[in-house]
Amino acid sequence: MKETKSKYAVLGMLSINPMSGYDIKKRVGESISNFWSESYGQIYPILKRLVDEELVTKTVERQSGKPDRHVYALTERGRKELHRWLAEGAVPKVERNEFLLKLFFGEEISPTINIKHVEKYREIQLHLLEKYEMIKQEIENKHADDSNLPYWLMTLRYGQHVSQALLRWCDETLLTLNKIRKVGRKHGV
Amino acid sequence: MKETKSKYAVLGMLSINPMSGYDIKKRVGESISNFWSESYGQIYPILKRLVDEELVTKTVERQSGKPDRHVYALTERGRKELHRWLAEGAVPKVERNEFLLKLFFGEEISPTINIKHVEKYREIQLHLLEKYEMIKQEIENKHADDSNLPYWLMTLRYGQHVSQALLRWCDETLLTLNKIRKVGRKHGV
DNA sequence: TCAATATATATCTGAGTGATATATATTGAG
DNA sequence: CTCAATATATATCACTCAGATATATATTGA
Incomplete structure (x- = not known):
């Protein structure tokens, strides 16, 4: 998996609280929407790969009626990976205006x-x-x-x-x- | 062709001077690189489509040794299309930081x-x-x-x-x- | 002389957006 | 009460765009 920033946005969100893909999208909108955005098209595939890499764990909560809640939580390795990325300097790139x-x-x-x-x-x-x-x-x-x-x-x-x-x-x-x-x-x- | 902004960046550049795809890339880098960027992957396909839409004309200048220069120039219709877009308000979108x-x-x-x-x-x-x-x-x-x-x-x-x-x-x-x-x-x- | 740089066109992979599909529960206006 | 809107929830697709790479030649300067 590439060093896509979305990966770290997801890890970061999970570092605050375990949550579902739907929650992540919502939380991003509530907290960092002034300088960040994520789409389902990114979030769901990334969550799958994060599970494969053992950076997060997945727990399925059954709900009557509504679809199952897939709750993701950061593992110790996941937190370390987040810290590694946080310590790296960010290279600012031109934003189209x-x-x-x-x-x-x-x-x-x-x-x-x-x-x-x-x-x-x-x-x-x-x-x-x-x-x-x-x-x-x-x-x-x-x-x-x-x-x-x-x-x-x-x-x-x-x-x-x-x-x-x-x-x-x-x-x-x-x-x-x-x-x-x-x-x-x-x-x- | 969708309302991709790259189209208008290309039309805009050609409104200043007729030039080749290579020139456009270079000029973008020299003049608007603080708030815009274009890649060849966008420029060349767009130029082709602009010719089809008769918004620009293409002239091939033969050069000894070097590849031919494909010089593109804005047509009257092309300039009108640029003006139409310039008059529209831009909806600012969140830039990832x-x-x-x-x-x-x-x-x-x-x-x-x-x-x-x-x-x-x-x-x-x-x-x-x-x-x-x-x-x-x-x-x-x-x-x-x-x-x-x-x-x-x-x-x-x-x-x-x-x-x-x-x-x-x-x-x-x-x-x-x-x-x-x-x-x-x-x-x- | 040879490496670096500039000229020039073109394509491909992968990142990221936005829309859409699917399915159900709740809430509030008429 | 009913129906529309909204919220919960997962998932995929089409398209835009960036960045790297391929190909080929001329010029410039160490």
Whole structure:
């Protein structure tokens, strides 16, 4: 099995609690959806292979009516493998940003349309900041005594710093675009 | 053909200049590599399909010795299709951030290792800021009269705002991690 | 002279996303 | 009460995309 990051996302989730594939998908959505995503198409095959590698164990809980719950738990080897990966440095890779791609070719269309795009992007950052603040309140209450809390807050602060910076960038960019709109009228208003 | 973003990255590049698949790959690397990437595995099949759709034309330039140059140029329809896409709003999608994923599970390993990771990340932001400043000087000289310049600078400023914010986040986070290292000694120093 | 680099097209494997299929229980609006 | 929506739960498929590799030649510099 390759060093796919999904493997470690799954191991990491199981390090917090034993759970099913369905739980993992849900938990990822609740806790790390601001910087990570996993699909069933990844989770289920990975869980199978993790069992083969003896990094996790599988227990089937029968439920009346509903499908069986396949609950996966980290083994000692699984935890070691997670630690090994956590200790390795991550090489950041370029994330595709469609919004910036459009702006890069922005000269092709009218400033007015570009302004609309940036304004919408600004709105998104405002909503994100509200969301982050809500999450902060929530986890500070819910996990007050959890030793994971400081780390979870760090990832949250990351998002806050970025969104605040993007808000400033939007304001700066809107000024520039408005200047362009006033002088050149190549594409009309 | 689906609405794959690679299609529009290719159309966008050709809107600046007619060029070969090889040129496109190189130009993407030179101009938008901070927020976009394209592979040959995408570029060559897409160029073929763009010709079928009559969004681009293909001209073969024979060269002695070297392989033929297949030069692609945007048609009027191609430019319209690019404009149509540029006018559409982009829905931002979550970018996976491996660094944050590791930090989220940071409690599993020693603060010392996490500190090293954040310090390295801080270094990366410093290098990025240097790089952005160099690119700024370069394109302001090279494309002083190009009407694309303001848009190119906007995407550059985006990177600068983000990296500056991340630098501040790193400093804040290092303070927190050092506090954790001092109090709890669960994993040793 | 020879290695490294640049020019140039093309394909393949594997990672990852999103949609879909299948099946049942619960919950709330009308 | 009924029906739609939502939640629980596992699983697969099609498609996008990245990265490596194959192939072939010209130029540049140690």
